[in-house]
Structure formats: structure tokens, C-alpha cells
Amino acid sequence: MEQPLPKSWSIHTRPEIIAKYQILERVGSGAYSDVYRARRLSDDLIVALKEVHDYQSAFREIEALQMLRNCPNVVLLHEYFWREDEDAVLVLEFLRTDLSAVIRDAKKREGGVRVGEVKRWMLQILCGVDACHRNMIVHRDLKPGNLLVSDDGVLKLADFGQARILMEPGFDGDNNQQVPVEQNIGYQEYVPPPLVAVPDAHSLPNQGCNNQAEEVTNREEYLRQLVELKAKRHAMDEADKETNTNDGYSSCLATGTISDIDDDPLKSSYSYEAEEGGNDRTGALTSCVGTRWFRAPELLYGSIDYGLEVDLWSLGCIFSELLTLEPLFPGVSDIDQLGRIINVLGNLTEEVWPSCSKLPDYRTISFAKIENPVSLEACLPNRSPDEISIVKRLVCYNPANRATAMELLNDKYFNEEPLPLPVSELHVPLTKNDHDEDSPGGWNDYDGMGSDSDFDDFGPFNVKTTSSGFSIQFS
Structure with a gap:
């Protein structure tokens, strides 16, 4: 009705x-x-x-x-x-359902999601993410609810409200030239030259997925035709600053007293973001992006120096959920989220990620030593070594070690029996919200399930004064 x-x-x-x-x-x-x-x-x-x-x-x-x-x-x-x-x-x-509905529906069906179906869903997700990353677009909010599905089984990435266009370290947005840099400062947002006019917005040029042969030409053309919309952005910066929360380092510590908004796959994803870019030509990023269950650990530790790799972590969490029909890290708060990750992967140390000590809140938030981590293998029972391998290549601490979408598209897993099913044979639920009313689970329960304080949810902790402020030890 x-x-x-x-x-x-x-x-x-x-x-x-x-x-x-x-x-x-x-x-x-x-x-x-x-x-x-x-x-x-x-x-x-x-x-x-x-x-x-x-x-x-x-x-x-x-x-x-x-x-x-x-x-x-x-x-x-x-x-x-x-x-x-x-x-x-x-x-x-208009796409009436999404991958979260596919997962919900599979939990009610005997046999769940067949391996051939899992492979086809994975391939479609990887194709969409690869297209984004080829264009230096980081989505920043990949989750099953933002992967829409058509009636005939075609999966499409949606909700780009948190997406950013990045440029690699050393790229000078003013003259399109590579310049030397003294250290790896991470990816920066691609910001065009200042604009002076504020015309009405018009349609932008069509851009294909793989126009790499004319990359420089396309970039220049794109800037010329995007100038009107960019002008509007600069003109409205001051208004934006009045309506955005200045969160600084928005790690799980900084948002410790903020509850996430209940997840609704049809609405724009929440974000407690500070003004990003604006008049700051460096295009600084913020760490508080993405939905908690799929948020990379570097974001939880407050990094604003991240890149495309945060999407790859999210992919690993999505793939794991496709394989088990249960979320991999269902944290009830941001601190709890980080604790669940550490309980599975073990403590974050310089041995597993040499640069982790540079994370803004690495020395502020610490956890008791995990002697026997649960391991991803235990989180993926009854799954094949190849399936576990794919998740492990994505859900790892060091962003540099995460497999790219293109690498995974060429993985042998997708060329071995059982082969990926044709899109036309995928099981697509009748509606987006087709689930049992009495069920205690469901996608809408995935997020925002905690008290107002992250610390209250996680348990005992000690606060120590340090030369630079304080640290929090969770037991």
C-alpha cells in the first residue's frame, strides 16, 4: 500500500x-x-x-x-x-532491493547462498569497487545496504554521499604535475583551482570506467566542465561550516559519547564529519566515515591519512558476511568494534603494521595483550581455504597488504568449480524489507545498538595521565 x-x-x-x-x-x-x-x-x-x-x-x-x-x-x-x-x-x-535483503533471505532458506551465487555477488561488487578505485574514488561507506540489486540480479554500488576523489601523494592539483614529497602523507582529496563564479548547476560530462588512455585529457576536460558545480561548493563553504561538527580526529575515542544512527539502507549514511576540504587546499580527510561494522581499524584509531584501502577492509567484512550470513565484527560501540577486531586478529603492533604507532590515538587507546586471537579461520567455519584466503587478504591491519579489487578479480577462486552463476540465476528477494517481524536480528539491528557511551559498553578500563595527555587501557 x-x-x-x-x-x-x-x-x-x-x-x-x-x-x-x-x-x-x-x-x-x-x-x-x-x-x-x-x-x-x-x-x-x-x-x-x-x-x-x-x-x-x-x-x-x-x-x-x-x-x-x-x-x-x-x-x-x-x-x-x-x-x-x-x-x-x-x-x-530505481532498484528495489539490496545485498542486505539477499543475506536476510538466505538465512531463512535451506542451504543459504550457494557458492556459485557467492562468487557472482563478489564479482559484481569487485567490478564496482574496481571502477571507483581506477578513478581514484574512495566510497567510504561500503556495506550490504549500499549494494543495490535489480530485479534481474545486477548489483550496483550506491550512496556515494561520503565518497571522495583522491589524488596520490606528490600530485599537485594546480598543475597536474608530479612533485617530490619528503614523506608519505597519504592520499589527498583532488581539489581543482579556486573558482570565482556561482552559476546554476548543469549536467556534467559523461565519464566511462576505464578511459585510462586519455587520463590527462579527461582530467582537464573534467575540470573545465565541472567548474560550475565546484563554484557552488566554494560559495557555500561558510554555510556548511555552521552545520557540520568540528570533530578533529574523529576516532572511536573522539566519538566515545556519540551513538551511531540506526542504519537504514535507503537513507544517506550517517557521518559525524568535520568540514572537509572547503577553503583548505590540502583536502584533509576525516576519520569518522562509514558504518561502524565495516570501518577499517585505521579509521577507528583516528587516521586522516588513509586512502582507497579503507574500502578494501569493508569488502572483506562484506565477503565474510556473504559466506557466513552473519556480520564479522558486530560492534555495539566504536570501542567495542575495535576490541572485536583485536580479539580476532590479535593486538595491533609494529610487527604487523610498521606504521601503526603513528596513528593519532594509537598510544591513547590500548588493549590487554591477546595471547590467543580467535583468528579469521574460526570466524569462517566450513568455508574453503580459498574463501578464507580472500577474506584474510582484505581484513588485515596493514593497508598496504590488502588485496586490490583488480587483484581479486583475477583470483583463481573465480575460475574454479563451482563457477560463478549467471546473473539471471541469482536469487533476488521480492522486497527490500522482506523479513520476519518477530526476528530479533535483521539488518536494522546492525548498528546503533549501544549506550550513549562507548566506554560503558566495553567494560573495565583504566585512564592514565601521560606527558601528552592521557591513555586508556581496556582489559
């Missing part, structure tokens, strides 16, 4: 939208966006209208989706509407 339409919402009063689309129902609502199912009047195509209330999220999503427009495993942006003093409205292809 369709929900009544709240006529007070601005999307219903915008003539440029209602002239082209009939809004049928609201299918998702959150703090940062509302999603509607709509019909395009010109050809009756069913689409999703995503009204984004946060400027930064809208800008990032439009920018990323335009660059990935021709990628088959990334949700398609048909067009968008954006005027001064109005929320952006993105017109996206």
Missing part, C-alpha cells in the same frame, strides 16, 4: 520536477535525505528521486556518479536538479 504523500515537502512544490516526474511514494527517509519512487512522464520509467538535505553529500554523490556513469555495477544517475536555496534532487535508477 502506497504511503500518503506529505505535500509539505519541497520536492512536491518544485515545478521543474513535477513537470517531468509523477511522485508515487516515499520509500526511505533519514536525517540527510529522503528517497521517493517516481514515474518519468515521458516514458513511464520508474526512477528513484533522492532529495539530499546536506550540501556536501549531494555534491560528492553527483561528482562521483558522473565520473562512473558508464560503469555497469554503479547505480545510474539520470539527471539532477539543483538551484540556489533548494535541496539537490538526484534522479537515479
